Amino acid sequence: MIKIDQLYINGQFVIPNGTEVQDLINPSTKEIIGRVTLGNEQDTRDAIAAAKEAFKTFSKTTVEERSEMLQRLHDVMMDHFEALNQVAVDEYGAPEGATAARTLYAAKNFLHNKASLSEFQFEKRMGKAKVVLEPLGVIGLITPWNANYTHISTKLAPAIAAGCTVVIKASELSAIQTQVITECFHKAGIPAGVINFVHGRGDVVGAELTRHPDVAMISFTGSSQVGKIIGRDAANTMKRLVLELGGKSPNVILDDADFNKAIPMSVMTAFSNSGQACHVGSRLIVPEHRLEEVKRLVKTTIDGIKVGSPREAGVYIGPMVNQKQYETVQHYIKLGVDEGAELVVGGEGHPEGLEQGYFVKPTVFAHVTMDMSIAKEEIFGPVLSILTFKTEEEAIEIANNSIYGLSAYVSSSDLEAANRVASRIVSGRVLINGLHDEPTAPFGGFKQSGIGREFGVYGLQEYVEPKTILGHDVVQ
Numbered sequence: 001m002i003k004i005d006q007l008y009i010n011g012q013f014v015i016p017n018g019t020e021v022q023d024l025i026n027p028s029t030k031e032i033i034g035r036v037t038l039g040n041e042q043d044t045r046d047a048i049a050a051a052k053e054a055f056k057t058f059s060k061t062t063v064e065e066r067s068e069m070l071q072r073l074h075d076v077m078m079d080h081f082e083a084l085n086q087v088a089v090d091e092y093g094a095p096e097g098a099t100a101a102r103t104l105y106a107a108k109n110f111l112h113n114k115a116s117l118s119e120f121q122f123e124k125r126m127g128k129a130k131v132v133l134e135p136l137g138v139i140g141l142i143t144p145w146n147a148n149y150t151h152i153s154t155k156l157a158p159a160i161a162a163g164c165t166v167v168i169k170a171s172e173l174s175a176i177q178t179q180v181i182t183e184c185f186h187k188a189g190i191p192a193g194v195i196n197f198v199h200g201r202g203d204v205v206g207a208e209l210t211r212h213p214d215v216a217m218i219s220f221t222g223s224s225q226v227g228k229i230i231g232r233d234a235a236n237t238m239k240r241l242v243l244e245l246g247g248k249s250p251n252v253i254l255d256d257a258d259f260n261k262a263i264p265m266s267v268m269t270a271f272s273n274s275g276q277a278c279h280v281g282s283r284l285i286v287p288e289h290r291l292e293e294v295k296r297l298v299k300t301t302i303d304g305i306k307v308g309s310p311r312e313a314g315v316y317i318g319p320m321v322n323q324k325q326y327e328t329v330q331h332y333i334k335l336g337v338d339e340g341a342e343l344v345v346g347g348e349g350h351p352e353g354l355e356q357g358y359f360v361k362p363t364v365f366a367h368v369t370m371d372m373s374i375a376k377e378e379i380f381g382p383v384l385s386i387l388t389f390k391t392e393e394e395a396i397e398i399a400n401n402s403i404y405g406l407s408a409y410v411s412s413s414d415l416e417a418a419n420r421v422a423s424r425i426v427s428g429r430v431l432i433n434g435l436h437d438e439p440t441a442p443f444g445g446f447k448q449s450g451i452g453r454e455f456g457v458y459g460l461q462e463y464v465e466p467k468t469i470l471g472h473d474v475v476q
């Protein structure tokens, strides 16, 4: 049993004022594996005060100093790579291989930001003016449970690069992972008060960060529902907001695509991170006259996908993170059937022999129409909806018929057609013919998928404020 009863404030591990204790559960077995004492509003205020004090000197550090710190943050994560992975498997339930890849990605974020920092211009001339990009101040970082280390490093790295100090409130469902990464960062020799961690609930610690006048910006990743609450609460103190929210990403397969490649890839991406990922292509949009072929390819692909314990070799889909997430997925599978979609594979309940954890059956629906809940709402589990089109125009219309606009996918053997469709999809990212990544290019959403961007120079820009100085060269 892991006991977490400390917060990290001003470079020290301290006992929280908060007294609420929360169980931490292994989703593969439903066993209680830990207990965390949650921080309260006073703890949050203490952390903000430490960050505010540290900002006075940290904001004056040089690019070289901060560059070295980013390198050290990367290095400590790599030094504790195995420890980070093991607790992510136990507490979150992600299959081991996928966890390792994500931890590596999280560590690399520090190096990518180091590269962005080296090319970032903190001072520019614009006509007669000198424009200085100053670090914003104390930043509240609020993150979800579905890739704990990645979300923390995606926000922390640009904050450090810019010269900002932070208070991190990670998901209360990831307290063990957060504790391990905090212990790593403690070893990186970052000045006291620059990085602070407060374990706690969203409506307590997250809300205090959002309301507090000494916090200049909230960088949040999570649901659109909570993003809207944060937007409303932050308005009183005019905070800058970066909101990375939900998605219901379209995956358009044009008629001339290689279906033998595109369909298996579509199923695998839709179910990556056990379907608990914001960017997955959960709406598969295919030509109407190819539907039977698509269904056949989907079934064959799913036959080859292993659901099970994240420690078992070859497992691709682990459990849902908790009982609530399990029930949400079950609710949508039932709703899909009730609303008249055709169940191609999967369905309600646990896969056979996996009743001991929050495992669900990978599920695919066909004959999904745009008015159905399973076509509109984010499920955040391995549930894929297939919609059909007759013309390219209709495919684009279906793709854009969503309150979200985070990611999109297009497959075609005609690059010109693929690029034409990509240019008309309203989405922060479009991937053509495969799963590509570019960690220096911006990531974020159109519409209700969010505000602002992460990664690279665009991500770093969110953490600075331009100050215009006129007459800087005028002698009286």
Ligand code: NAD
Residues within 6 Å of the ligand: 142, 143, 144, 145, 146, 169, 170, 171, 172, 200, 201, 202, 203, 205, 206, 207, 210, 221, 222, 223, 224, 225, 226, 227, 229, 230, 244, 245, 246, 247, 277, 278, 378, 380, 406, 445, 449, 450
């Ligand atoms: P969530 O919105 O429930 O919680 C996210 C974080 O917000 C948690 O730390 C939570 O404690 C905190 N929070 C809750 N209420 C709050 C409040 N009133 N004030 C301040 N903070 C509060 O999301 P989740 O269930 O942890 O994660 C799943 C969601 O995250 C999905 O909707 C998914 O699409 C989204 N997500 C988006 C991205 C992206 O990059 N766009 C990436 C991953 C996940």
